[in-house]
Amino acid sequence: MGILDGKKILVAGVLTEASIAFSAARIAQEQGATVVLSNFGRAFSLCQRIAKRLPQEAPVVELDVTNTEHLDTLAERLREHVDSLDGVVHSIGFAPQEAMGEGFPEVAWEHAATAFQVSSWSLASLTQACRPLFGETASVVGLTFDATVAWPVYGWMGAAKAALESTSRYLAREMGPEGVRVNLVAAGPLRTMAMKSIPGSQQFEEAWEGRAPLGWSVTDTEPAGKAVAALLSDWFPATTGEIVHVDGGFHAVGV
Numbered sequence: 001m002g003i004l005d006g007k008k009i010l011v012a013g014v015l016t017e018a019s020i021a022f023s024a025a026r027i028a029q030e031q032g033a034t035v036v037l038s039n040f041g042r043a044f045s046l047c048q049r050i051a052k053r054l055p056q057e058a059p060v061v062e063l064d065v066t067n068t069e070h071l072d073t074l075a076e077r078l079r080e081h082v083d084s085l086d087g088v089v090h091s092i093g094f095a096p097q098e099a100m101g102e103g104f105p106e107v108a109w110e111h112a113a114t115a116f117q118v119s120s121w122s123l124a125s126l127t128q129a130c131r132p133l134f135g136e137t138a139s140v141v142g143l144t145f146d147a148t149v150a151w152p153v154y155g156w157m158g159a160a161k162a163a164l165e166s167t168s169r170y171l172a173r174e175m176g177p178e179g180v181r182v183n184l185v186a187a188g189p190l191r192t193m194a195m196k197s198i199p200g201s202q203q204f205e206e207a208w209e210g211r212a213p214l215g216w217s218v219t220d221t222e223p224a225g226k227a228v229a230a231l232l233s234d235w236f237p238a239t240t241g242e243i244v245h246v247d248g249g250f251h252a253v254g255v
Contacts, residue, residue: 002031003233008082012038012063012126013091014047019192020143020185021091022050023225028087029055031229036081040064065092065122074129085133087232090126090142093119093157093164100155112156120163127171127182137179141231142168143224144184144243146251152203165243172241181240183231187224188216188247211255212248 009028014021014037025035035058039047044062051058059081064070078085095115099107123142130140145154147162154161165184172182189204208216224246230236231244245251 002033003235004028004087004229005032007033007086007232008036008084009033009087009089009232010036010038010078010085010130011058011089011091012065013089013093014039014050015043016046016192017050017053018190018219018221019091020187020190020221020224020228021089022054023221024089024091024141024228025058026054027222027225027229028232029058031233033087033232034082036061036078038063040067040070063126065125066117071125071129074126075132078130078133082133084135085130085138086135087139087141088126088130089228089232090123090140092122092126093143093160095119095155095157095160100157101153102155104155107156112159115156115160116163119157119160120167123164123167123182124171127175127180131178134178134180137234137237138181139232139236140171140175140180140182141228142182142184143228144186145189146186146243146245146247148251168243169241176240181231181236183236183240184243185224185227185231186243186245186247186251187221187227188212188250189218190221190224191218192221208248208250211253212250213253214248216248216250 011025037058037060048060096111099111099115144161168184227246
């Protein structure tokens with residue numbers, strides 16, 4: 001018997017086996033959940049192939065969080081696979097290359113706006129799109145990279161993550177009376193497609209190698225995936241608006 005027995009979970013944003021989202025989907029299935037995946041565009045076919053590598057092949061629905069029609073019809077399309085949802089994993093983030101690196105104040109609004117829409121606002125829009133499928137309780141879990149400080153090379157993606165963290169708190173406040181918990185997992189640096197797209201991201205790996213009290217593996221998504229699964233479960237019934245750090249303890253120490 002698993003901690004997610006009988007639960008139905010949407011994992012949005014699965015792209016490769018190296019992603020936290022894939023790890024979360026796999027662990028959710030191993031813990032008894034029925035899982036549906038989502039992605040769009042060129043990543044949609046990749047997601048379909050990845051879905052076959054889970055313990056049980058998962059259906060994949062198309063979802064571009066910048067497409068109003070996709071959001072408006074999401075609940076209806078999900079009903080082709082599940083009759084309700086107990087949890088949603090938001091593993092969605094993107095910033096144009098022009099919005100990252102140095103030159104933070106020089107970035108054009110159009111590039112920053114994309115980062116905010118896809119990486120921050122989408123947590124609220126995805127939650128709203130799934131709302132018709134929620135029962136008496138549900139859990140929404142997003143992924144962040146500690147936005148309490150300014151990081152090198154992260155640029156406007158860092159600002160978008162700060163907005164994501166604030167968005168999760170506002171959602172927790174408003175959705176709580178409906179039995180919906182909203183939490184985030186702040187993982188350390190991992191060699192996912194998202195991290196590889198950041199110029200100079202090796203700086204993060206070097207910092208974690210020297211400072212994380214528990215040590216840190218940049219290729220092991222299991223700890224973050226387990227944290228996501230735990231937050232999806234009933235083992236955190238009174239926890240919402242929280243950020244759970246899964247970073248080897250890096251966030252808690254100084255130089």
